[in-house]
Amino acid sequence: MADRSVDVLLLSVGSDLPYLTGYVAMPLERLTMAVIPRNGEAVLVVPELEAPRVEPLPDVFTVRPWGETEDPIAIVASLTGPAPRVMIGDHTWAVFLMALQSALPGTTFISARPLTEALRLVKGNAEVELLRQAGGSADAVAGLLAREAFAGRSELEMSRRVSALLESNGTDVAGFAIVAAGPNGASPHHEAGDRTIRAGDPVVIDFGGKVKGYCSDTTRMFHVGEPTAKYREIHDVVLAAQRAGIAAVEPGATAESVDAAARRVIDDAGYGRYFIHRTGHGIGLDGHEDPYIVAGNKQRLEPGMAFSIEPGIYLPGEFGVRIEDIVVCTADGADRMNRAQREVIVVQ
Ligand code: ZN
Ligand code: ZN
Ligand code: ZN
Numbered sequence: 142m143a144d145r146s147v148d149v150l151l152l153s154v155g156s157d158l159p160y161l162t163g164y165v166a167m168p169l170e171r172l173t174m175a176v177i178p179r180n181g182e183a184v185l186v187v188p189e190l191e192a193p194r195v196e197p198l199p200d201v202f203t204v205r206p207w208g209e210t211e212d213p214i215a216i217v218a219s220l221t222g223p224a225p226r227v228m229i230g231d232h233t234w235a236v237f238l239m240a241l242q243s244a245l246p247g248t249t250f251i252s253a254r255p256l257t258e259a260l261r262l263v264k265g266n267a268e269v270e271l272l273r274q275a276g277g278s279a280d281a282v283a284g285l286l287a288r289e290a291f292a293g294r295s296e297l298e299m300s301r302r303v304s305a306l307l308e309s310n311g312t313d314v315a316g317f318a319i320v321a322a323g324p325n326g327a328s329p330h331h332e333a334g335d336r337t338i339r340a341g342d343p344v345v346i347d348f349g350g351k352v353k354g355y356c357s358d359t360t361r362m363f364h365v366g367e368p369t370a371k372y373r374e375i376h377d378v379v380l381a382a383q384r385a386g387i388a389a390v391e392p393g394a395t396a397e398s399v400d401a402a403a404r405r406v407i408d409d410a411g412y413g414r415y416f417i418h419r420t421g422h423g424i425g426l427d428g429h430e431d432p433y434i435v436a437g438n439k440q441r442l443e444p445g446m447a448f449s450i451e452p453g454i455y456l457p458g459e460f461g462v463r464i465e466d467i468v469v470c471t472a473d474g475a476d477r478m479n480r481a482q483r484e485v486i487v488v489q
Contacts, residue, residue, distance in 0.1 A: 142179040142228070142256065143179060145228075145255070145256065146226055147179060147226050147227070147228045147251070147256070148178065148179055148224035148225060148226055148227060149176060149177065149178050149179070149221050149222075149224045149227045149228070150175075150177040150178075150227075150228045150229075150253055150256065151174055151175070151176060151177070151217065151221070151227060151228065151229045151230065151233070151241075151253075152174065152175045152177065152229075152230040152233075152253065152257075153166055153172065153173055153174045153175075153229075153230055153232070153233040153234070153237060154166045154167075154168045154173070154230075154232050154233065154234070155230050155231065155232030155233070155427075156232075156261070156354075156425075156426035156427045156430075157230045157231075157232075157253060157257040157261075158173075158175055158230070159354060159426060160257070160260065160261055160426055161175070161177075161201075161260075162175060162185065162198060162201060162202060163196055163198065164185065164194075164195055164196065165354075166187075166191075167191060168234075169188070171188040171191075171213070172186065172188070172207075172213040172214065172217070172237055173185070173186065173187045173188065173191065174186045174213070174217050174233075174237070175202065176217055176220040176221055177202075178220075178221075178224075182202070182203060183201060183202035183203070184202060184203050184204070184205050184220055185202050185203070185204050185205065186205045186207060186213055186216050186217055186220070187204060187205070187206055187207070188206070188207060188213075189206040189207060189208050189209070191206075192204060192206040205220075214237070214240045214241060214244050215244065217241065217244075218241065218244040218245050221241075221245060221248070223245075223247055223248075224245075224248055225247065225248065225249060226248070226249050226251065227245070227248050227249070227250050227251070228250075228251055228252065228253040228256060229241075229250050229251075229252070229253055230253045230257070231252055231253065231254050238250065258430065258431045261425055261426065261430065261431075262423070262431055262432065262443075262446060263443055263444075263445035263446060264425060264445045264446070264447050264469065265445070268355060268425065268447075269445070269447070269469050269476075271352050271353050271354070271355035272355050272356075272357075272424070272425070272447055272467060272469065272478050273478050274311065274352045274353075274355075275312065275349070275350070275351065275352040275355050275356060275357035275478070276357050276359065276466075276467055276477075276478030276479045276480075277311065277478075277480075278307060278310050278311035278312045278350070278352065278357060279307065279312070279348065279349060279350075279357040279358075279359045279479065279481070280359070280479055280480050280481040281310045281311065282303060282306045282307050282310055282348070283346075283359065283361045283481035283482070283486075284481060284482075285306055285310070286302075286303065286306070286346065286361075286363065286486070286488075287363075287482075287486045287488060289302070289488060290488070290489045291322075291338045291342075291344060291363060291365050291488045291489065292338055292339055292340055292365050292489060293337060293338070293339075294337070294338055295333075295334070295335050295336060295337055295338070296320040296321065296322055296325070296333040296334050296335070296336050296338065297320075297333045297334060297335060299318075299320045299333070299338065299344075299346070300318040300319070300320040300333035301318075303315075303318035303320065303346060303348045304318050304348075304350075307348065307349075307350045308350070311352065312350035312351065312352060312357065313350065313351055313352055313353065314350050314351050315348075315350040316348075316349050316350040316351060316356065316428065317347075317348060317349060317428075318333065318346065318347075318348040319331060319332075319333060319345065319346065319347040319348065319360075320333040320344065320345070320346050321333070321344065321345040321346075321347075321461065322336055322338045322339075322342045322343075322344045322345075323336070323338075323339070323341075323342040323343065323344075323460060324457075324458050324459060324460060326343055326344070326345040326455070326460045326461035326462070327455040327456055327457045327458065327459065327460060327461040328455070328461070329417070329418055329453060329455060329461065329463065331345075338365060339365065340365050340366045341365060341366055342364070342365045342460075343362060343363070343364050343368065343372055343460040343461075343462065343485075344362070344363040344364065344365065344488075345360060345362060345461055345462070345463055346360065346361055346362075346363060347359070347360040347463065347465065348360075349428065354426050355425060355426065356424050356425065356426070356427070356428045357467065357478075357479075358424055358428055358449055358465065358467060359465050359466060359467065359479045359481070360451060360463045360464060360465035361464070361481060361482070361483070361486060362376060362462055362463070362464065362485050362486065363485070363486045363487075363488050364485050364486070364487050364488070365488055365489065366487065366489075367487065368485055368487070372460065372462075372485070373485070375412070375454050375456070375460075375462050376462050376484075376485050378406065378407060378410040378412060378454065379407070379452055379453060379454055379462045379463065379464050380464055380483055380484070381406045382403040382404070382405075382406035382407045382416075382452040383403065383450055383451070383452050383464045383465075383466070383483070385402045385403050385405065385406045386399050386400070386402050386403030386420055386421070386434075386450040386452060387450050387466070387468055387475045387477065388402070388474070388475075389401075389402035389403075390442060390450075390468055390470050390474055390475035391442065391470070391474050391475075392441075392442055392443055392444055392470060392472060393441055393442065394441070394442050395438065395439050395440060395441055395442070396432045396433065396434050396435065396438040396439070396440045396442065396448075397434075397435065397436050397437060397438050397439060399420060399421070399434050399442075399450070400419060400420040400421075400434050400435055400436055400438075401436070403420045403450065403452045404416060404420065404436075404452070406452075407452060407454060412454045415454045415455050415456055416452060416453060416454055416455075417453075417455055418453065419433060419434055419435035419436075420434040420435070420450060420451065420452055421433075421434035421448045421449035421450050421451050421465075422434065422448060422449055423446065423447060423448045424447050424448060424449060424467055425447060432446055432448055433448075434448055434449070434450070442470045443470060444470055444471050444472050445469065445470065446469070446470045447467060447468070447469045447470075447478075448467070448468065449465050449466070449467055449468075450465070450466055450468055450475075451463055451464065451465030451466075452464070464483050465479075466478065466479040466483075467479055
């Protein structure tokens, strides 16, 4: 904050607050906001009815509960004082920022992201172990899904099954489970629907959840019955691209060079125009965070950075293939948080 001439940091909903305090604010019309001055005591302003959920950290912050008839904006404004430069968390609701701008007309508000992302970008050992646990739980689910009968069940039914398996195999909270069968797989973020999975369908399953706040996110390809030669060809290209992306991970390499390594394999195979998204995204307390593995991102990788490598080929009207692992950059290259089989998984 001193380097950036910032007087006060304000954090509300989103992952920055739990990263620093352990407390997850409820996304409510009632304001929760940590007021963290450059010098002096940090104060967590919370609705009185939420205060019992706050785990006290007396050396880190004090708690200021506000009652239903108090004005929390006035409380935050008085704690902030006449600060010229205030950083505010990116996920703060606009309605609260606008109220603060009215209450503190002399203050310039800037995004907290450059500061908080810099803190969160490089994971410590304990964080990496939670990512590994989360990844291990997802891998266990991929293994269990390989023994399920897919044909005759709807995407939505399979999606609910994936979420249930996550929660019964070590994931605290299931987050999402994309199940996209047949041509639906050509839409990368397809919402599982009522399509019945049938013989001959490739099925994209992209799923994840959280372990002690840290996310998993993996994609595996299932196929109902024996795949066609064309399916196998595309799957092999995507797998080769994913391996190339993982092999490009090393300290000092840029994020965009990892994207380029994966993309080159797909380009060379003639499917470049069907790889319609970046190669990956950072992961931690948020499912998507810095660093983004995308052309134009010259961020240099450092040991401890965690991100997905998830190339895909999407053929409209036919099918899609994506293979995704979470990796952590180490001095020796990529450490994979996911170990489940990446070859196509043939199911009934
Ligand atoms: Zn995605
Ligand atoms: Zn995913
Ligand atoms: Zn992902």
